[in-house]
Amino acid sequence: MPQATxxxxxxxxxxxxxxxxxTGSLLLDAARRNMRQYGMLIALGLIVVLFEIWxxxxxxxxxxxxxxxxxxxxxxxxxxxxxxxIIAGHIDLSVGSLAAFVSAAAAVMMVEHDVPWxxxxxxxxxxxxxxxxxxxxxxxxxxIPSFIVTLAGMLLFRxxxxxxxxxxxxxxxxxxxxxxxxxxxxxxxxxxxxxxxxLLLGCALxxxxxxxxxxxxxxxxxxxxxxxxxxxxxxxxxxxxxAVLAFTMTLASYRGVPVVLLLLAGLLIGFGxxxxxxxxxxxxxxxxxxxxxxxxxxxxxxxxxxxxxxxxGVLAALAGIVxxxxxxxxxxxxxxxxxxxxxxxxxxxxxxxxxxxGTVFGAIIGGLVLGVLNNGMSLVGIGxxxxxxxxxxxxxxxxxxxxxxxxxxxx
Amino acid sequence: MKTPTAGPPxxxxxxLEMRSIVKTFPGVKALSDVSLTVAQGEVHAICGENGAxxxxxxxxxxxxxxxxxxxxxxxxxxENCVFKDIRASEARxxxxxxxxxxxxxxxxxxxxxxxxxEHATRGFISWNETLRHAAVLLDRxxxxxxxxxxxxxxxxxxxxxxxxxxxxxxxxxxxxxDEPTAALNDEDSAKLLTLIKELKGQGISSIIxxxxxxxxxxVADSVTVLRDGRTVETLDVRxxxxxxxxxxxGMVGRDLDHRFPERTPYEGDxxxxxxxxxxxxxVHHPIDQHRKVVDHVSVxxxxxxxxxxxxxxxxxxxxxxxxxxxxxYGRNISGTVLKDGKEIRTRTVSEAVRHKIAYVTExxxxxxxxLIDTIGRNISLGALDKVSRRGIxxxxxxxxxxxxxxxxxxxxxxxxxxxxxxxxxxxxxxVVLGKWIFAGPDVxxxDEPTRGIDVGAKYEIYSVIDRLAAxxxxxxxxxxxxxxxxxxxxxxxxxxxxxxxxEVPRAQATQEVLMRHMTxxxx
Numbered sequence: 001m002p003q004a005t006x007x008x009x010x011x012x013x014x015x016x017x018x019x020x021x022x023t024g025s026l027l028l029d030a031a032r033r034n035m036r037q038y039g040m041l042i043a044l045g046l047i048v049v050l051f052e053i054w055x056x057x058x059x060x061x062x063x064x065x066x067x068x069x070x071x072x073x074x075x076x077x078x079x080x081x082x083x084x085x086i087i088a089g090h091i092d093l094s095v096g097s098l099a100a101f102v103s104a105a106a107a108v109m110m111v112e113h114d115v116p117w118x119x120x121x122x123x124x125x126x127x128x129x130x131x132x133x134x135x136x137x138x139x140x141x142x143x144i145p146s147f148i149v150t151l152a153g154m155l156l157f158r159x160x161x162x163x164x165x166x167x168x169x170x171x172x173x174x175x176x177x178x179x180x181x182x183x184x185x186x187x188x189x190x191x192x193x194x195x196x197x198x199l200l201l202g203c204a205l206x207x208x209x210x211x212x213x214x215x216x217x218x219x220x221x222x223x224x225x226x227x228x229x230x231x232x233x234x235x236x237x238x239x240x241x242x243a244v245l246a247f248t249m250t251l252a253s254y255r256g257v258p259v260v261l262l263l264l265a266g267l268l269i270g271f272g273x274x275x276x277x278x279x280x281x282x283x284x285x286x287x288x289x290x291x292x293x294x295x296x297x298x299x300x301x302x303x304x305x306x307x308x309x310x311x312x313g314v315l316a317a318l319a320g321i322v323x324x325x326x327x328x329x330x331x332x333x334x335x336x337x338x339x340x341x342x343x344x345x346x347x348x349x350x351x352x353x354x355x356x357x358g359t360v361f362g363a364i365i366g367g368l369v370l371g372v373l374n375n376g377m378s379l380v381g382i383g384x385x386x387x388x389x390x391x392x393x394x395x396x397x398x399x400x401x402x403x404x405x406x407x408x409x410x411x
Numbered sequence: 412m413k414t415p416t417a418g419p420p421x422x423x424x425x426x427l428e429m430r431s432i433v434k435t436f437p438g439v440k441a442l443s444d445v446s447l448t449v450a451q452g453e454v455h456a457i458c459g460e461n462g463a464x465x466x467x468x469x470x471x472x473x474x475x476x477x478x479x480x481x482x483x484x485x486x487x488x489x490e491n492c493v494f495k496d497i498r499a500s501e502a503r504x505x506x507x508x509x510x511x512x513x514x515x516x517x518x519x520x521x522x523x524x525x526x527x528x529e530h531a532t533r534g535f536i537s538w539n540e541t542l543r544h545a546a547v548l549l550d551r552x553x554x555x556x557x558x559x560x561x562x563x564x565x566x567x568x569x570x571x572x573x574x575x576x577x578x579x580x581x582x583x584x585x586x587x588x589d590e591p592t593a594a595l596n597d598e599d600s601a602k603l604l605t606l607i608k609e610l611k612g613q614g615i616s617s618i619i620x621x622x623x624x625x626x627x628x629x630v631a632d633s634v635t636v637l638r639d640g641r642t643v644e645t646l647d648v649r650x651x652x653x654x655x656x657x658x659x660x661g662m663v664g665r666d667l668d669h670r671f672p673e674r675t676p677y678e679g680d681x682x683x684x685x686x687x688x689x690x691x692x693x694v695h696h697p698i699d700q701h702r703k704v705v706d707h708v709s710v711x712x713x714x715x716x717x718x719x720x721x722x723x724x725x726x727x728x729x730x731x732x733x734x735x736x737x738x739x740y741g742r743n744i745s746g747t748v749l750k751d752g753k754e755i756r757t758r759t760v761s762e763a764v765r766h767k768i769a770y771v772t773e774x775x776x777x778x779x780x781x782l783i784d785t786i787g788r789n790i791s792l793g794a795l796d797k798v799s800r801r802g803i804x805x806x807x808x809x810x811x812x813x814x815x816x817x818x819x820x821x822x823x824x825x826x827x828x829x830x831x832x833x834x835x836x837x838x839x840x841x842v843v844l845g846k847w848i849f850a851g852p853d854v855x856x857x858d859e860p861t862r863g864i865d866v867g868a869k870y871e872i873y874s875v876i877d878r879l880a881a882x883x884x885x886x887x888x889x890x891x892x893x894x895x896x897x898x899x900x901x902x903x904x905x906x907x908x909x910x911x912x913x914e915v916p917r918a919q920a921t922q923e924v925l926m927r928h929m930t931x932x933x934x
Contacts, residue, residue: 276806278802286788289783290777293779296739296770296778298759298760299792352783356784
């Protein structure tokens with residue numbers, strides 16, 4: 001994380017350059033700019049409340065919340081990568097097959113060849129990276145559209161999975177490997193009825209987030225930028241604190257933080273930061289927004305595109321590993337339709353078909369909307385047939401709402 | 412030319428009357444009181460700065476903004492009009508041709524002409540009738556192409572004629588042309604304007620929106636000037652008393668004594684190494700590899716100097732610039748580039764940028780800007796490392812930089828977080844310029860920096876260019892507008908058909924001299 005700058009440039013202008021705009025317009029402006037994301041966040045909240053009532057409070061029971069995280073972890077991992085691919089103006093249809101292929105490869109390594117699980121894990125990620133590089137090469141350097149390359153990849157990796165496994169399912173895995181998906185952080189300290197380490201982590205996260213907010217605001221003030229009015233800023237902080245604490249307490253009253261959640265949090269923060277603040281992240285947005293202009297600005301479009309697909313390969317491998325660890329077996333039909341769920345999550349979370357738009361946070365929100373729908377509908381006993389219908393409609397509505405909104409603003 | 416057999420006797424009902432049109436968008440009053448009267452069989456021009464309301468007015472007229480969404484009255488041939496969409500206005504004989512042509516590139520000319528209006532019986536197209544009719548229409552607009560040629564295979568000038576043929580097929584009585592010559596070269600422009608005059612003889616009235624005042628004084632019978640959503644005045648052009656300066660005065664609401672900033676001519680040291688020198692530069696066409704698009708061209712630009720490159724469309728000016736800038740155009744490129752007397756490699760854009768060369772594209776929407784991103788992020792994109800530490804962008808610093816350009820270049824926007832796509836053309840151009848100035852180049856190649864920009868914004872851009880030269884940067888100015896080159900440059904190169912055909916110092920440069928060089932080497 002960057003420290004506050006020490007080499008502050010001399011301040012421009014003694015007085016603030018223009019009269020500060022009215023609070024209302026500032027808020028409206030911020031809301032407009034983040035419409036899709038705030039909209040989906042609110043929608044997610046509504047869906048949660050709806051199912052909480054519908055399931056008589058089962059949805060937000062600690063064990064179910066934990067379950068929700070575990071169930072959706074691999075889709076969320078994929079959604080993060082998919083969001084970046086879509087921002088760059090591409091698509092990846094192969095991630096489900098690739099996840100299956102990697103989980104099969106991991107299974108073969110650990111079960112048939114007794115490779116130690118840590119080594120198998122690393123090798124699996126490398127397999128993912130190589131597969132991503134393979135696709136990235138054709139897309140970035142040869143110029144075949146990503147839709148075609150990854151459609152081919154979808155068949156290739158699915159076939160590869162079946163070649164590796166036949167119709168067997170290979171398992172079980174060493175305990176350490178299983179822990180990736182089924183493990184929790186260890187318990188420490190005195191007996192409190194809560195998971196102490198989880199509480200500690202939650203508080204640390206909260207402190208860090210608040211500190212970051214305050215620091216951001218201070219710097220914005222120093223640069224004489226427009227900031228949210230004081231009381232609204234405070235309200236935002238309180239809301240954030242409440243959400244973090246509620247989530248922490250819920251997890252802590254069951255078995256604590258699952259290992260996967262820590263992994264997800266790491267990915268979210270890491271990729272979120274890179275996409276927002278790193279030069280390479282900026283280049284991805286620029287490529288998706290206007291490839292020709294980005295090229296003429298000196299963005300190395302081929303290299304960036306290539307890296308985006310290598311990254312997607314690694315994340316697909318990670319998703320495959322998490323999935324296999326949860327199942328405790330490598331199965332030939334693993335990862336079926338994962339790519340569709342990940343793509344849907346990205347679009348619900350604010351991606352645009354033409355690229356250049358979206359955030360990693362949005363992908364997570366989109367993935368959670370789908371996840372809560374899945375989980376909630378199963379809890380109230382809606383069959384998978386109707387679940388699919390409803391999910392399809394939600395995807396359509398989310399993107400339709402956005403298109404409608406854009407048109408209203410644009411005219 | 413036929414002598415006009417004169418329309419109906421004088422004082423006839425005007426073709427079009429728009430009275431007190433008011434159109435509001437949420438938060439903005441685009442038209443606050445516009446009236447427009449077009450007489451039968453005249454060419455009526457509409458002028459105004461960007462944002463004056465010209466396009467909105469035409470959208471109201473053609474039914475893009477349906478009746479009921481605006482206030483005021485439209486009368487066509489004396490009848491009240493309530494168009495609910497474009498089809499309704501086209502049925503009445505009002506056809507609009509937009510600046511961005513609405514043709515399907517992979518369909519034939521004939522198919523495009525009758526798109527949505529096919530010659531068909533019971534849903535099946537009769538091709539014989541289609542082709543025959545298309546040939547007749549093409550003849551009327553003077554386009555000698557086979558009706559089955561794909562639109563993608565003909566140039567923009569000819570595509571424009573196809574659009575007009577399409578309008579004729581709809582039995583047009585009032586033709587609206589929005590910036591019809593913006594993308595055309597002088598020759599095609601002249602042809603088009605002649606055609607408009609011919610159509611006038613056939614009783615078709617036209618409304619023509621244009622930034623090119625020379626065109627207006629040449630072709631129009633009268634001109635209506637809009638400013639800030641209001642009609643300022645309607646001038647009679649036929650009498651010849653309405654000069655370009657007179658129109659400009661109406662558009663900006665003040666006399667523009669100086670369309671270009673006062674400039675002290677360059678008096679640098681000719682002995683010093685030029686900032687940029689290109690020697691013996693040859694570029695081949697990216698697809699047709701035997702064609703030389705740039706043919707053994709050598710040019711140079713010194714620090715503090717503004718060097719112009721004049722040429723008609725297809726002369727190879729943009730191709731020269733883009734091929735020098737990181738080989739962004741063409742194949743099989745040969746020649747050397749020298750920076751301050753030393754040979755440099757400019758094989759990629761990054762290399763060119765590292766050698767402090769910047770190229771500001773002529774097509775800002777396609778090649779210059781990420782329209783869906785913010786002003787700030789667009790400005791920093793060319794030199795992200797300047798606002799970054801160890802690969803991490805400092806957003807606050809970035810915003811501060813953007814703010815400073817907003818102020819210094821007078822970019823009109825509520826905040827620098829605004830999407831660039833929402834800005835007007837002139838302000839977008841300022842963002843592109845700001846982006847490359849921020850990159851800190853020694854050499855700036857500006858390709859048509861004022862295309863499609865209103866007069867006021869042009870002056871601001873000229874001032875920026877002037878300041879850059881005064882700071883000791885070498886500026887290469889590529890432009891199709893000769894007055895612009897004459898007003899700004901210390902020295903002007905001319906190109907024709909890929910070759911350098913002349914080099915004219917400021918003192919000797921006139922439009923006639925330049926034009927002679929620009930047309931001298933036709934092959």
